[in-house]
Amino acid sequence: MVSIAIEAAVVEGAGSPFRFETLTMDPPGPDQIRVRLHACGICHTDMVMRDGALPIPFPVILGHEGAGVVDAVGPGVDSVAPGDHVLLSFHSCGACGACHDHQPGYCVEFVPRNFLGLTQAGQGGIWRGDQRIGGNIFGQSAFATHAFAHSDNVVRIERDLPLDILAPLGCGVQTGAGTVLETxxxxxxxxxxxxxxxxxxxxxxxxxxxxxxxxxxxxxxxASRLALARELGATEAGDDLATLNGLFDHIVDTTGVPALLGLAVDRLAQRGTLALVGAYPPGDFSIDPSAIMSMGRRIVGVVEGGIAPQSFIPRLIGYYREGRLPLEKLIQRYEFADLEAAFAASDSGAVVKPVVVMPQS
Incomplete structure (x- = not known):
């Protein structure tokens, strides 16, 4: 195999805008899968990484909810073949205790494999001349026409399924759904x-x-999101947890706002559980330990829903086919060239889940 030219949205440094460039992509090396991307969802973590709040290797290609078609595979890959339709998820080692327990979101190598984007010896990279570009974020870097993925973070799907609608399954959707159903x-x-x-x-x-x-x-x-929540099945929707009556068996915090957590603990029933799912800033938050101990309450941190993508994403697809996971109600599509506009729509809250669609030759 030979190197190919790809188009990618590169972020030069923390806080920099996306810059579309033609780059060179090596042939896939051991355990690498080259995917021709059709779509990629935009996740809040992409914004956090672009702002430099997580340790990523600038200049970098972001994007970690990719969906596309396998273009080529490297040595040792037998799980997929060229032409297979796939969804991309996060990367894990497959060998540590968490991976063996089918909870790869807690992999001991999660940070280097997903945020640092480290590659293994002999694996191909993405280049601007002789400068290597960070092209393995979450084992994919999917804001591009092509991406390298790996055997552990590629999920093969049926060819009749819509890649643009299902792309967000690889992170945001599995995180929320997995927290409820599995964790x-x-x-x-x-x-x-x-x-x-x-x-x-x-x-x-x-x-x-x-x-x-x-x-x-x-x-x-x-208000628009609360209306959508009611449409999707919420029995109540409001803008202030403090105004709610009664206690809850479970509370899921996706906001990442530490000031809400003390109140959330107070709203837990006996033996209730608070799941921390948001992107929290470093630092302390205040809670009353006796309010946890005396009521048998629990607080649990959750990464990627606490699930294994290879088994959980097909389960979510089953719910989608049955009409019980209407993802299309969350999504607004953007052309790849409009990536900045898609980010702005997500940041403002105007769009729940922007999905950029790549041009297909």
């Missing part, structure tokens, strides 16, 4: 409050409906 294991009739009605929060809402939860409350500041 919390919400049972029929239980109550749940979801803080934040972005893509993660609304995915948690749809999963709560699938789980048969009883009281389902969504809290957000955007």
């Amino acid at each position: 919390l294991k919400v049972m029929p009739g239980q109550s749940i409050a979801i803080l934040g009605a972005g893509a993660v929060g609304l995915s948690a809402l749809m999963a709560a409906v699938i789980a048969g939860a009883g009281r389902i409350v969504v809290i957000d500041r955007h």
Whole structure:
């Protein structure tokens, strides 16, 4: 195989805008899968990385909810073949205790493989002349026409499925839905409050409906999102957790706002669980330990829903086919060239889940 030319949106440094460039992509090396991308969802973590709040290798190609068609595979890859339709998710080592427990979001190498974008010996890279560009973020770097992925973070799907609608399954949707269905294991009739009605929060809402939860409350500041939450099955929706009556078996915080967490603990029922799913700034937050101990309450951190993409994404696709996971209600499509506009729409809250669609030759 030979190198190919690709188009990619490169971020030169922290806070820099996207710059579209023609770059050179090596042939895939061991355990690499070259994917011709059709679409990529925009996740809040992309914004955090672009701002330099996470340790990523500038200049860099972001994007970690990719979907496309396998173009070529490297030595040792037998899980997919050219022509297969695939969704891309996060990268893991496959060998540590968490990976063996089918919870690769807690992989001991999560940071170097996903944020640092480290590659293994002999694997191909993406180049601007003789300068290597960060092209392995979350094992994919999918704001481009082509990306390298790996056997562990590629999920093959049926060819009749819409790649643009299913692209967000690889991170945001599986995070919200996995938190409810796998980490919390919400049972029929239980109550749940979801803080934040972005893509993660609304995915948690749809999963709560699938789980048969009883009281389902969504809290957000955007009236349009609260209206959508009601349409998707919320029994109550409002803009202030403090005004709600009663206690909850489960609370899912997707906002990443530490000031809300003390109040969230107070709203937990006996043996209730607070799931921390947001991107929290470093630092402390204040809670009363006796309020946790005396009521048997729990606080649990959740990465990527606590799921294994290879088994959980097909489960979500099943719900989508049944009409129980109407992802199309969250999505607005943008041309790849309009990536900045898509980011702005996400940042302002105007769009729940922007998805950029790549040009196809």
